[in-house]
Amino acid sequence: MxxxxxxxxxxxxxxxxxxxxxxxxxxxxxxxxxxxxxxxxxxxxxxxxxxxxxxxxxxxxxxxxxxxxxxxxxxxxxxxxxxxxxxxxxxxxxxxxxxxxxxxxxxxxxxxxxxxxxxxxxxxxxxxxxxxxxxxxxxxxxxxxxxxxxxxxxxxxxxxxxxxxxxxxxxxxxxxxxxxxxxxxxxxxxxxxxxxxxxxxxxxxxxxxxxxxxxxxxxxxxxxxxxxxxxxxxxxxxxxxxxxxxxxAKKKKNNTHALTPLIPYPLTNDFNMGQGPHPGQIYSHASMQKWKPQQSLRAQKLKIPMSGLLNHVAIPSAICSHMDA
The missing domain is CATH 3.80.10.10 (Ribonuclease Inhibitor)
Known part of the structure; x- marks a missing residue:
């Protein structure tokens, strides 16, 4: 050693x-x-x-x-x-x-x-x-x-x-x-x-x-x-x-768009459209014929035609089909 x-x-x-x-x-x-x-x-x-x-x-x-x-x-x-x-x-x-x-x-x-x-x-x-x-x-x-x-x-x-x-x-x-x-x-x-x-x-x-x-x-x-x-x-x-x-950056942008909330129905109550159909409910043809949206006082003052007003309101496709019928 x-x-x-x-x-x-x-x-x-x-x-x-x-x-x-x-x-x-x-x-x-x-x-x-x-x-x-x-x-x-x-x-x-x-x-x-x-x-x-x-x-x-x-x-x-x-x-x-x-x-x-x-x-x-x-x-x-x-x-x-x-x-x-x-x-x-x-x-x-x-x-x-x-x-x-x-x-x-x-x-x-x-x-x-x-x-x-x-x-x-x-x-x-x-x-x-x-x-x-x-x-x-x-x-x-x-x-x-x-x-x-x-x-x-x-x-x-x-x-x-x-x-x-x-x-x-x-x-x-x-x-x-x-x-x-x-x-x-x-x-x-x-x-x-x-x-x-x-x-x-x-x-x-x-x-x-x-x-x-x-x-x-x-x-x-x-x-x-x-x-x-x-x-x-x-x-x-x-x-x-x-x-x-x-x-x-591109990924972050895509994620931001994906998280943007959709605007719920109805779009706004500024025009006070009155009582309308609930979007989640199924309505018969007869009931749809009875329902007619009433023009608000504000719409009347602004002299907005009823047909033009409806163009600014998002109506579910299911309701539109009944209305067209």
Missing amino acids: VHLTIDLIAKSRNHFKKKRGLSFPEYLKTLTHLHFSSKNIEDIGDLSMCRNLTVLYLYDNQITHICNLGFASNLTHLYMQNNNITHIDNLSNLQMLSKLYLGGNRIAVVEGLEQLSELKELHLENQRLAPGEKLLFDPRTLLSLAESLYVLNINNNNIDDIRDLAVLKELQHFSAADNKLHNMEELEDVFNHWPQLLQMDLSGNPACKKPKYRDRLITVCKNLEVLDGREINELTRQFLINWKASKE
């Missing part, structure tokens, strides 16, 4: 020349970058003498737990992809951490990042999950990253729903390729919450095969520059936005 310790650093040829002119403890205090990738390291030991460490490369090892990094309050970049890590923990003291690389591990739940207020990039692609398992997100972690996270990579993690990610309103680069995203309406709703989005990759998802997939996302993401590796032409975007606006 290989442990990353001060002794291992001392034995490393990468640091041999740098030690000349300085004692080893003095050198460790000046150390800012530590390269120990592909060394079969399984555990992180006591590195507290490297108090000014800012970048730590530990990718392509056999590490199972993140530990003993509490001293590294100046750490800004941590590369631990392609290890055997199952949980994200022991990072709360890394207040300056801005880029975290954890792709290719065995992480099932994204959690333990609540204290990382400076985190701008989070890379979690290609987790080696159990069959049927998908990458999940702790709502507390997402909420804590809402104001800081600019880049999120969750490629190939069996994810079928990203609605919980809507709180990440500062995202500029989003990669979720080779997942199981399929609901276009849900995707559009999430992307409406990301006004800063510039680049996005959803290739390899079922949603990509939906009609008008690319057109719909371009109209939703107003500042998007690259979608699935293809640049977006600004003229194309404006055309699609104008076309969508025109289509919605």
Whole structure:
């Protein structure tokens, strides 16, 4: 079992020349970058003498737990992809951490990042999950990253729903390729919450095969520059936005016309036509002959002929047939 310790650093040829002119403890205090990738390291030991460490490369090892990094309050970049890590923990003291690389591990739940207020990039692609398992997100972690996270990579993690990610309103680069995203309406709703989005990759998802997939996302993401590796032409975007606006305006107009109420019978009582037949009642021919509309005083004063008056009153077709008879 290989442990990353001060002794291992001392034995490393990468640091041999740098030690000349300085004692080893003095050198460790000046150390800012530590390269120990592909060394079969399984555990992180006591590195507290490297108090000014800012970048730590530990990718392509056999590490199972993140530990003993509490001293590294100046750490800004941590590369631990392609290890055997199952949980994200022991990072709360890394207040300056801005880029975290954890792709290719065995992480099932994204959690333990609540204290990382400076985190701008989070890379979690290609987790080696159990069959049927998908990458999940702790709502507390997402909420804590809402104001800081600019880049999120969750490629190939069996994810079928990203609605919980809507709180990440500062995202500029989003990669979720080779997942199981399929609901276009849900995707559009999430992307409406990301006004800063510039680049996005959803290739390899079922949603990509939906009609008008690319057109719909371009109209939703107003500042998007690259979608699935293809640049977006600004003229194309404006055309699609104008076309969508025109289509919605036409739909709204049609709905307004459909909802316009019909004027009930009788049309008006301004002429005081007297007691007439009820439009919902069936009348015999004899009864219709007895009923004769009487001209009102107002109609008489206006000298409107009775025949002309009837032309201004809407009479149901059923009644008209009787009258014609």
